[in-house]
Amino acid sequence: MRKIALITGATSGLGKAIALRLAKEGYDVIIAGRRKDRLEELEREIEIKYESKVYSLCFDVRVYNEVEKAIASLPEEWKEIDILVNNAGLAVGLDPIQQGVIDDWERMIDTNIKGLLYVTRVVSPGMVVRKSGHIVNLGSIAGKGVYPNGAVYCATKHAVDALSQGMRMDMLPYGIRVTQVCPGAVNTEFSLVRFKGNQDRADLVYDGYDALTAENIADAVFYAVSQPPHVNIQDMLVMPTAQANGSMFHKEEKK
Numbered sequence: 227m228r229k230i231a232l233i234t235g236a237t238s239g240l241g242k243a244i245a246l247r248l249a250k251e252g253y254d255v256i257i258a259g260r261r262k263d264r265l266e267e268l269e270r271e272i273e274i275k276y277e278s279k280v281y282s283l284c285f286d287v288r289v290y291n292e293v294e295k296a297i298a299s300l301p302e303e304w305k306e307i308d309i310l311v312n313n314a315g316l317a318v319g320l321d322p323i324q325q326g327v328i329d330d331w332e333r334m335i336d337t338n339i340k341g342l343l344y345v346t347r348v349v350s351p352g353m354v355v356r357k358s359g360h361i362v363n364l365g366s367i368a369g370k371g372v373y374p375n376g377a378v379y380c381a382t383k384h385a386v387d388a389l390s391q392g393m394r395m396d397m398l399p400y401g402i403r404v405t406q407v408c409p410g411a412v413n414t415e416f417s418l419v420r421f422k423g424n425q426d427r428a429d430l431v432y433d434g435y436d437a438l439t440a441e442n443i444a445d446a447v448f449y450a451v452s453q454p455p456h457v458n459i460q461d462m463l464v465m466p467t468a469q470a471n472g473s474m475f476h477k478e479e480k481k
């Protein structure tokens with residue numbers, strides 16, 4: 227039977243890997259993000275590699291009207307979304323609270339909390355009517371603990387943890403599964419965004435150990451969505467072997 231997955235933040239990193247993996251596994255995928263050129267590129271890649279159908283939606287998850295308009299614009303044959311992967315998100319800055327940059331805080335809160343809520347608010351009523359669906363939220367190790375200078379990002383991911391639990395309760399009568407996937411460090415554009423384009427500083431985050439790859443997390447998402455209907459993987463914490471928690475890493479000295 228045909229299954230449709232909507233993946234937010236599909237222009238990079240985890241979202242792109244998840245879209246490719248789900249397309250490879252036979253899901254038709256709706257890929258979303260703000261960068262149109264990257265959506266077009268991914269659309270072409272999926273069309274060349276896989277038989278699955280692909281549809282792009284370009285919108286900013288922080289703007290409710292844009293979210294509503296984009297989802298409403300889906301052609302009839304794309305409207306019944308089976309799987310929503312709430313992946314779009316970011317960290318901006320790494321500062322103590324007393325020096326925090328207000329605009330950084332707003333970008334994180336608006337994207338990671340409000341954006342996830344907006345997309346869920348628009349997509350979930352259809353799942354409720356059909357009494358079926360699966361929502362996968364990208365949490366983080368930052369939602370399980372806190373590390374210095376990261377309080378606001380960590381707070382947004384703690385919110386994702388709480389929202390995942392709440393969604394599970396509210397959608398329980400409708401058989402909708404809610405999974406939270408919480409990665410440790412994954413080598414994507416995440417740190418480049420956090421450090422506002424400073425590539426050297428971003429590279430240091432992944433230096434001296436094997437960080438996770440986006441494909442490792444796509445594996446985890448596929449594992450969750452491919453379980454039989456009576457099985458819900460509620461929460462997955464996936465860490466690099468060399469990372470114990472949000473702030474403890476075992477890094478090898480550079481030779």
Ligand code: NDP
Pocket residue numbers: 234235236237238239240241258259260261264285286287288313314315316317337341364365366367408409410411412413414415416417419
């Ligand atoms: P990337 O920076 O590589 O990708 C982030 C994606 O989010 C991009 O596709 C970007 O698309 C999208 N995005 C950001 N802001 C918006 C917005 N306002 N509207 C729509 N889309 C947006 O980072 P990752 O792939 O690493 O991050 C994906 C998720 O995984 C995030 O939620 C992150 O918090 C989480 N995570 C990441 C970890 C890591 O170490 N990398 C670890 C734990 C969790 P575009 O710019 O085109 O809009």
Ligand code: 8X3
Pocket residue numbers: 365366367368376409410411412472
């Ligand atoms: C991203 C991982 O450790 O930078 O959520 O918070 S971390």
